[in-house]
Amino acid sequence: MKAVQITGFGTPDVLLVNEVDRPAPGAGDVLVAVEASSVNGHDTLVRSGGLRMVSGRRFPIGFGLDFAGVVAAVGADVRGHRVGDRVWGTVHPREKHAVAGAAEYVVVPADRVAAAPAGISSIEAASLVVAGATALIGLRDTVRLAAGERVLVRGAAGGVGTAAVQLAHAMGGHVTALARDRHAAALRDLGADEVFDYGTTTSDRIGPFDVIFDTVGSELNCYRSRLTRTGRMVTIGLSGPAFAAIAASSVHGSRRIRAFSANPDAAVLRDLAGYVASGAVRPVVDSVYPLADIVVAHQGFERGGVLGKHVVAVAG
Structure with missing residues (x-):
């Protein structure tokens, strides 16, 4: 089968589409025939070597943090997933994978996949x-957004931003979006006030x-100064200066800047599917x-300036 590796x-030129052996599910695992994956910041950090502590230096390293497709086989002791089910999920972001989501097949633990939303x-x-x-974990679980609160989304036109x-x-927030002016109409259509x-x-x-x-x-720090007395701020744009700002803000109680790990399990994916099913969240590709x-997909991601996500079609 084909799999993206480095x-x-x-x-981006180091990315290769290699021929590799098709994996087999072990006990508690699900084998997914992948139909699509997307390009995420995590992928570009792994590719550039920025996450050596996670990926290690032993090659090849597989690519594609997420995937959507069809269950092709299940291992022993798997409950709740059957061959032919349409699913979505992720590989573990803090583990090294020789084969990941940007491949024709991927094996993951059963608790890392859930039924994909119907109708998309x-x-x-x-x-x-x-x-x-990422958006759900950040807003619901990390800052605990409440109805009626004023929310600023920086980088609102990107994949995480549009979500x-x-x-x-x-969730009932009054939403202010900060993005390129050419995306203003689309962001208002998505719910920005x-x-x-x-x-x-x-x-x-x-x-x-x-x-x-x-x-x-x-x-x-400039944006943190725009928080109310009980305001909360969360960032996924992690860099050296960002880590310094996070550390410096830790003395400011509830106004400190938080970072978080977006490592969704099946429960989070089921909750997200509920928002999609209700029409509250729709894909932006x-x-x-x-x-x-x-x-080319990674080059496009790094250029930025997009509305929504870069997606890789694996099958079909």
């Missing part, structure tokens, strides 16, 4: 797995906010690439 760290394609489902779960706008709206152009809007011109959901990782164009 044999060394570097730019695998391409659309793949666009939401990590992005939607966060929709979920914050569904206000949209500001990040290129011309400085932090002192907006707010205050009860919750800030940040996907960018820069100017965190910017571009679709065949598996053979995985290099």
Whole structure:
């Protein structure tokens, strides 16, 4: 079968579509025939070597944090999944995988997959797995957004940002989106009450906010100053300066900046599927690439400026 792997760290050009043996599920595992995967920031960090502590230096390393497809086989002791079920899920982000989601087949523990939402394609489902779960964990579980609170989503046009706008709206928040001006109409359609152009809007011109959901990782202290007295801020844009801002903010009680691990289990994926089924969250796909164009998909992701997700079509 075909699987995306690297044999060394570097730019998108190091990504290879290799022929490898099809994996077999062990006890408690599910084998999924993958139909689609997406490109995530985690993937680019692993590829560049920024997560050597996780991936290690033993090659090959497989790619694709998330996937959507059909159950092809189940191991012993698996309950709740049957051959032919449509599912979505993730590989474990803190483990090294020789074969991951960007492959024709992937094996994962049964508790890392859940029934995919009905009524959407695998391409659309793949666009939401990590992005939607990250937004849900951040807003619901980390900052505990309450109805009526004012929410700022920075980087609102990206995959996680578009999911966060929709979920914050569904949870009853008053949503302000910060993104490129050309995406304003689309973000309002997704549930944003206000949209500001990040290129011309400085932090002192907006707010205050009860919750800030940040996907960018820069100017965190400037935006933290726009929190209310009981405000909460969370970021997924982790970098050296971001870690410094997080550490410095730890003395400010509830106004500190939090980071979190988006490592969704089946329960989170089921909850996310419920939002999709209700119509509160819908997929936002910017571009679709065949598996053979995985290099181009990563190049597009790194250029930025998109609305939604870059998705890789593995089958079909």
